Amino acid sequence: MLGSTIINNRQHVGLQRLSALAGLIHSSLGPNKKYKFIQDDTSGESTLVCSCFRIFENLELTCAVGQLVYETIQSHQKVYHTGSGCLLFFAGVWSRAALECIQKGISVAHIISAMSEGMDICLDVCRKCSILTEGLSGEQSQGCTAMSHGLGLQLSKKVIVGASRASNHLQGTTEVVQKTLNATGHRKLKLSRHFCEAKSENVSTVPKLPDIPHIGQGLSHGCIDAMNLVLEASRIQSKNNQKDVSCSIFDVTKVVTCVLPGLPEDHACVLPGCIVLLSAEQASVAYHLKEQHLNVALLNGDLSNTYRHLGFNRPTGIKSISDGSDLSSSSKEEEWLQKVVTLLLNLEVNLILVSGLVSEKVIERCCRHHILVVEKVKASVLKAFANATGAVLVTYATQLSKHCVGRGLRVGIWRDLSGHDGKPSTTVNISTGGNSDLVTVILTSCVHGKLQALEDQFWACAYRLHHVLKDKALLPGAGVTEMLCVHHLQKQAEHHVKHCRERNGDLVQNTKAGAAANPYRGVVLHLMADGLIDYISTVMVNTGRLSKIRARTAVSQQLQDYNESLGIAAKFPQLLLEGELEGGSVSSPLKSSEVPAVKIYDNLSVKQEAWRKALDLVFLVLQADAEVTTSCGQNTDCTQENLMML
Template identity: 40%
Template structure:
């Protein structure tokens, strides 16, 4: 089978390239929103939200969606680069096939190109200490700071603690804010809200597990704020319950699963060959007795608030006017209330007894909208209340907030950052062009990978408005490469930085996906004869 025929039949790679093209406007800080019109019209500005709405009926598209979701779940950022590179590197693989290069040689050379690029990241990484010093006010920038290699954020805080000029909490907070500004990526208002939450937590490490969001339509975006405790939207009936309970010190119960009669914990197996008498009764009567039992227990224990990780039975909420039931509560929130109130989470409401009940929470309604504000003493739990008069923007603002929060958290965790605005990728281009290889096929693939980076950087520059066309972008990149050859630093926006771990993981996931689809397409075409031994070398997505 000729290379050109094989290339045309690698449908999976073509699907990846086509899907990727639909997300190019999401690359960079100036994202163009897409309006998805279906049964529930919505504005989207990120790859995960777009892929959720697309009808991805091809296997390659489903794999891309799963890969993006995995990146999003872990880092809440980097998905734009992941999807773009998936398309660009799919195009590289197709070009290699078209030139008659074997799948094994393509795989080996593309992995070599990634290895070279990752080495660039290691060599060009900048410590967060250096980033913060570059961004501090002039009067602080030249002050004496103890020299220390910062490999971990704890080292950064020790440097600040022992410095003559950075010993105070205020100056340490300024240091955190400078790092936050460096990784805000154009989302300044969302990052300011993140910094407010960080300040309320009274720590230089942003604790993601003790941070939640509550989106409230109606008020303007300027009304967004960060509050101690847990804030959640209420129904009209729940609002009346809060009205009757606010201002009191309440007992609290925590449920780790669904609060429903039909709920069974993970791993539960009903004993075989046993029929309970209750099973013979109608499901309605079983549910009714369960509701009566649940209400009797919470009333007997004086519980005023019940937080459930899962769903809460609607009839149970309707029947109780003196207890606030909140569903869908994050496990981190349950842990915090458990630690602060002494409450012990239970799987079933029937397990609740005096020893499991927590004490000392207060409840109030937030002014101007139907929401509950639950607070316990000494809690580091913080809720970012996100508001907008345009309901369609709430999801976008919430996504921006979490992206900013995770970028700041990851920067402090890594202790190092990469130059942004495409600077790191230009260094990768230079290194790949410069790489000496005795294998002409490998050299060709590395050149094609460098072209893919060129496409990435030029699209980034075009989207950010720094150039008027792709041709102008390529000229600017060539100019930067000449600076590298002359031993001069690559120019760029020194105020923009990227998370090292987020970026490199996005690159790895993108290439793993391309090689997996390349291998799958090849086996369909050849019947599995070419490259049968590659499975054990492909990473799990």
């Protein structure tokens, strides 16, 4: 699993394993993501993946660090649906930086102190170069501030073309958000096996309408088709909800996906309403109910005799053994089923939407009475239907009464797919018949194993747009933000070295809140900057146009040009990979007139949280390693000044 990485058991094994695990996802970074096959040696089955989260979801992780990495990625993915690869990559490069510091004899306390300060520098750069989304359009001046001019590494020609097409007329001027650190000037570090979402700062001012198509294309990161579906979903929501024209509409909670195997990918589309795939038996009921105003019941949980909500779950694996127990269980299920069906018929319920699973016996019995049952419906969709129909969400079917039944939903046949994929199936559209925020994105592919990746790409794009509209700010992409962070980290490191020399070895520095001087601050900051450079160059290599050496040379050249400028406001032309290959020289960047007006963006909150989680993960493994290698615990007499106890 760790490839050819050699683990030195005499060193910090946890940091080495973290670095090795991070190496597994390098090919999934950047706009040109590469697919991987993961095969089970036992069963011989394989799965197709192209994202960091799916890679680790399908791996058998036996070591503690692997489990910790997966939990971290899982918690991040649950909230943001994007940025997991960035998180793990930086956890890997910064774990190597920490390991190198240890090999240089730098204590754990000094490593944590300097890296925390380095993170504060990077977060401050993000705050200062954030761009407000209000009035943002495609023809604004390049870069978010004077700081960022000349540091744009455009990474994908496909993204460039898509973003260029989305450019619109100037609607406003770029505003720069400059936020200072908190009063103490220190980042609060939380070390835990479970990471909490940090609340992003709201940087809104005067309300203006952002250019959603331009922003969306800039956030596509190579997934042009997926982002186009997101933009279409946003357009439909905006069209159906014109009451509040002062805000940008994109409610990601009211977007659902329907995956249809067997159809070509160009059949993907976006439709208002909730599209679901039904079996042949359920489809016959849908044909019977189509275009009628239906009575609907909404259930939050499973629809089965054995279902109990979380407060009443029985211990698993415990059975009551007695004569005829199977017959008793069967009779109880039949009694419950008869009671539920009778209740539904008395309430004249035609449609049941369930958030969980439905037993086959329930579906079969309901179909006999022309009652359509749909399972695995998103909770947000149930809530939307409850608001539209007046239905009351209940946990158990036996709780239903006439006051809980909603009215007004319609079922329409969208497409009969019986001839595709060799299985009889029909898609129906469940809607209120009027304007609604509910939107369904149809995802199709002839390659069944690719459907999961297409769905992941869609949700990544959807949540990027969602978080931008929530943050009301974004970051310059294509490596610009990372380059700015590298510049400031290196500048601080060089300033520290220069200051130490001027003091003739007397290490006195202006640390925040009167913190003790760290003689290794410059070394650690340089190593953190190297990690950022490694990230930029890796993404450039993944485009398939550059080797690692040429990519790092290009980055170094632009950093050198930036540092040699007359001032921080000096403007430099962007370094395009296409021009670099055609010209054959990284030292001859394109002229300003040859650079297309392209904007590539990153999410502010997603990037900040990915960096925070990456560093917290490194600190957690670093301290756990330190305890193991030094044999120091809380109840020992060892010197503990260099350890932050978990």
